[in-house]
Amino acid sequence: MNRAQPNLASVTTINADGSRRFLHPADVQGRFTVLRRITALALLTGYVALPWIPVNGHPAVFLDVAQRRFHLFGLTLATQDLWLAFFLITGLGFSLFYITSFFGRVWCGWTCPYTVFLEHVYRRVERWIDGDAPARRKLEDAPWSATKISKRVLKHGFFLLISAIIAHVFSSYFVSLRQLYAWMHGPPSEHLFAFGVILSLTGSLYFAFSWFREQFCIILCPYGRLQSALTDDNTVNIGYDKTRGEPRGKAGTTDAGDCINCVRCVQVCPTGIDIRNGLQLECIGCAACVDACDTVMQKIGRKPGLVRYDSLNGLNGGPTRFIRGRTIGYSVMALIGLVVFAFSARSVKPMNVTATRMKGAPYFMADGSIRNQFNVQVINKNNAPARFLMELHDAPAVHFNLGTTAIEVPAMGQASPLAVLTLPQLDFHGPTTVTLVVREDKPGGAAIERKLEILGPDTRLQNHDYLSPDHYKK
């Protein structure tokens, strides 16, 4: 098997013939490894717990597809508010870019669910069953035997089990826990679709984490592919201090640099690169190589930090500038985005109101009054029935033709009352605008305004002077 050293020109995990080279990253200890474990544990707890923590009577995060209600930390959004997802999606994307401009791919190495599951769940299981890196490599190369088969069966059994658990956790963000529980206890024939979703999710997760692994980060993930555009010479990444390390030599050699060419940094890398070749697209910024090299440096009595978090400027002995054109620009954009989002989120109302002129003639005349008919549609986004009141403003002469203007709307339902507006013909002096206000019938309730245009006959036609031929002789 080809165990060539990583190089810049090709991807380590792909052999010359296109086949996959499976990596066996070595164990690593150090401060970043500990911190990363703690972060991962917190994140894993969060992933599982979020659908269980109630906020304002709903789970903290619950994208209820069946009811089409989206609960986010106490904020409940209806399908009609889906436009706010624009802020969510661009906001998440932008935050990622923002952080990247300062610290490169910290997201990938520390918080991306893919890394968290791969490094802190699946690889831990693999380490536990198959042993450390040399043992795993030996097992891979070994011919099939009873031990190998039993180890493989055990490992993949666990992988499948974990994948199924993650698939269920993922589903709990989209269906209620009660429903999920009922599905888990019922025969699959009663919920074939849900069963299929869980099955394919489990399959995808199993494939991704047992076989595909770093290939996703290296080749598929679009965020990783954007790195060269998102970072610059002042971005803090994982880097190797060439000035200090080169030329490489054995420990104790006087005219050599600090790197003793022990390739510990290469052995621990989960993407199979040699960080000493400089920043590469494969690097997910996991800092495993930092801990590895620091341990080596400590052992041979040299200063740690030969491989460290630093910018390209910093690695070349210069200062790292955090405040610079790119970060200032990003900050301003982030601020604008936040302000616009705050205003937009405030505009979310518990109901939706539309008012359109009814089909047919634009206005009607009878008994000395002009009548305009509007179709009002009130959608109640709440989970409880609600009562709304219609009011007219800005045109005192315009009235509803009936006194009662209360509308009862069932929970998450809609009502489409008519607004029949009348106006004495004598008070009509050309098209005017009236404001229809629909408000919740409770103190401090929300209100939505809609402008309606009251139409009538051309007032000039009612002027007999205007119609008389004499008018035109003047």
Add this chain to the structure above:
Amino acid sequence: MNTPRSNDSEPVLREHVFDGIQEYDQKLPNWWLFTFYITIAWFVIHWLAYYQFNVGQTDEKRVDDAMAAIENNRLRQFESLDDKKLWEMSRDPKIVEAGRASFMMQGRCVTCHGEDLMAKKTHPENLTLVGQALADKEWQYGGNPSDVLKIVRKGSPDVTKGMPPWEPMLGPRGCVEVAAFIMSHHKEGEPFTISAPPAPAK
């Protein structure tokens, strides 16, 4: 065709050079290549199934079928309805109650025809009730249940009057219920007169 690497670590360069640019001889990952093969196989399956053997429906056909089913269902609801059936329904308390609920809902029929279904007739002073009286023995467009149902569904034939078609809003079922409610104020076989259409609005 497995080109050996030059030193087991660096990939070999292809021979051709253009503008000083050279090319490494590297292979696509096999799994990547495999996704291409899958799409090719999928194309063949798809082409055979959809375009040659008509297995599975196109989205267009599915939508058309669903629309046709809805339309069929709608027609069927009215097909079996004649005056006799409608009279029967107007005696069914459940249907009449449902019709009353629709009729009396704020902003619906009651807006123009009044709670007593008499519109202006009993409230000559209330100019804002603009509808026709529905509980008297005088009809303008026919007094049979099917005539009434037609007006509820399609609106007044006289567009200057403002009675809109209600079928889009109430649905076929709702229209039948409202008509049944109106007819519950009448008796089968009672005499009625057809009034002359009122003078056009000035």
